[in-house]
Amino acid sequence: MQSRGDWQEDLFVASPLRELVPDDHILKRVDAVLDLSWLHEAVRGCYCQDNGRPSIDPERVLRLMLAGFFQGIVHDRKLMREAQVNLAIRWFAGYRLDEVLPERSSLTRIRQRWGAPLFRSIFERTVAQCMEAGLVSADTVHIDATLIRADVSWDSLTTRHAEQVVEVNDEKAASDGDDEPPTGRRGRPRKKKIKPQKYSPTDPDATMSTSCKQYHLEPTYKQHTAVEDKNGVIVDVSVTTGQANEGKQLIEQVERIEATLNDHVACVTCDAGYAHGANYATLEQRGTDAVIPPPRIAPRKKGTQRIPARRFKYDEHHDRITCPAGSHLHRKSCTPSTNGRYYRARSSDCKNCPLRERCFSAKAVSRTILIGEGYTALLRARRRKEKGWDESTREKYKRHRWQVEGVHGRSKTQHGLSRAIGRGLTNVTIQSYLTAAVMNLKKLAKKHPATKDQYRLTQACTRLTTQFYALWTSIRQHHKINTPKGYAPPPKQLFTN
């Protein structure tokens, strides 16, 4: 029978907001595990204690920000519009239905006032909470980097002619009667011309980079993420400009992780972008197993007769190199290089060598080899890979794929990290910390049921399953029933809660 509702607007709501938010709502579950009692003390220095207008409650503001990040509403304007009508956000942030919400610009100013270190400590506290809940292990940590598109338009991009600027500056210095020679790079003059680079004056901290050679360059930042293996908890994040090499961030990141977890990281997995000799050597010294595929040796081009550098044997003990003809190459002491150390053959040795033509060009007088930092550790890693990684190493590297890359995928699709919401390195770093904190809190909330009723139900289910499994085992033993093919007993942790 068709009916028509007799709708009349409520004059008042006689029910606490908590009752109106479903128990399985993410904000309700997170509220059960979120502890911000320390926040007021931590931000005390950011406010004047005896003068000025009363501030917005710091806990309420942070709860508003977190509520937005949980639901992927990362822009303040959009968040405040949503909070106006969203019961769950109002309840989570501690605003009554008729209470006026803060201006959206207040959130921006508060983020700037608190600064990135405070948001780092919010993130670290979520890691500490996960550790208390037994979710974190320092056995294996997966590290990777991802690009975050900067918040600038294509139209704002312009070209920076670095070389021209340097030339103009030099000329200006000379015309000013500056007798000092321009200080620059020592050694041979640079042969390659510096390419004019694009950048955006709207956000000069962002640099042009791409995740794949097939894609065009974009103004970006780079987030360096570390995820532990046990439950996929994020244990460290940092943000650099897009062009920063992730391999050079690795050791600092491992040090930070060890400081956060207060434990030694036993194994680190990374992709080939981190395969630097210096990384292998440092991780070896620290006693950390490096599951990093070494860089592949490029195949020789057809028709290239030059003897490749790998045929020159490095002797670490005597710090010299032996060439294919048996001569020794010694270290050049006068050439400073950030890439490694140069070794040069004696011109007298090369002069009468039968391999001379295949060894170096006609213009040069002897062969020079560059040995990068941690070269021997790199060779050991390469040998280990060529022999074939053992089963557990292969398994760890497989998990690297879906653990850390999964975190990047979720942070971009569910929490709005695909594009920066603010400009400048500090704003993007704050966004990155908040995203990581929210993802950790979600893990924590999953572990803890939201209400006592749910908790009791979980306990009862666990008890029932344990009893059923014990009964089934005894029946099997009594009647000598074989385990069905493909059957695996439930994991132990199911029965320990």
Ligand code: SF4
């Ligand atoms: S040319 Fe010089 S460096 Fe090359 S193989 Fe002969 S002796 Fe060794």
